[in-house]
Amino acid sequence: MRGDNEVTVLRLGHRPGRDERMTTHVGLTARALGADRVVMAGSARDRTDTIVDITERFGGPFEVEVTQEPKRLIRDFEGTIVHLTMYGEPVQDVEADVREAHAEGPLLLVVGAEKVPFEVYENADYNVGVTNQPHSEVASLAVFLDRLFEGRELEREWEDPDRVVVPMETGKRVVDPEDDDVDDV
Numbered sequence: 001m002r003g004d005n006e007v008t009v010l011r012l013g014h015r016p017g018r019d020e021r022m023t024t025h026v027g028l029t030a031r032a033l034g035a036d037r038v039v040m041a042g043s044a045r046d047r048t049d050t051i052v053d054i055t056e057r058f059g060g061p062f063e064v065e066v067t068q069e070p071k072r073l074i075r076d077f078e079g080t081i082v083h084l085t086m087y088g089e090p091v092q093d094v095e096a097d098v099r100e101a102h103a104e105g106p107l108l109l110v111v112g113a114e115k116v117p118f119e120v121y122e123n124a125d126y127n128v129g130v131t132n133q134p135h136s137e138v139a140s141l142a143v144f145l146d147r148l149f150e151g152r153e154l155e156r157e158w159e160d161p162d163r164v165v166v167p168m169e170t171g172k173r174v175v176d177p178e179d180d181d182v183d184d185v
């Protein structure tokens with residue numbers, strides 16, 4: 001959402017058979033709430049199809065990538081690294097500093113699934129808790145992105161969508177912006 005100061009979300013490997021939908025939702029939440037890219041690592045690498053499909057249908061830009069070497073990606077990242085963890089500093093205490101850092105350059109947001117290697121805590125510029133209670137990577141990512149962008153992501157315009165939702169008080173309306181076709185559900 002920030003042009004040259006991109007926000008990338010790195011999803012560390014998930015527990016096969018348990019976390020597949022969570023991984024998809026990490027990607028969809030990253031896209032919907034203003035990140036520029038998601039990178040799936042380890043077992044999360046096979047969960048890209050839905051996110052690519054949603055981006056094709058509802059617009060972008062949003063990149064979906066995979067990596068076999070998440071630790072290297074973190075080590076080599078040129079920018080600010082934020083690791084979301086219940087053990088971290090409260091988001092409300094560090095959000096202003098992170099925003100300042102993001103004004104200077106790209107941001108990498110790391111979310112886990114199972115136990116996150118200690119190296120990630122060490123390499124992060126900020127280990128950030130969205131509360132210090134255990135909950136979910138999807139929830140912490142959503143709150144963090146909203147704090148980062150201070151709500152501006154809610155007004156984002158999407159490029160080249162095949163369909164656009166028309167907000168309604170009741171009912172569902174989806175428009176094809178090319179031919180003005182309207183689906184009422």
Ligand SMILES: C[S@@+](CC[C@H](N)C(=O)[O-])C[C@H]1O[C@@H](n2cnc3c(N)ncnc32)[C@H](O)[C@@H]1O
Binds near residue numbers: 114136
């Ligand atoms: C199943 S939780 C594991 C909880 C883990 N013990 C931790 O470090 O937060 C999976 C992921 O959700 C995110 N998460 C869970 N609770 C969080 C919180 N309160 N604040 C920030 N992130 C959280 C973290 O990214 C974590 O790796």
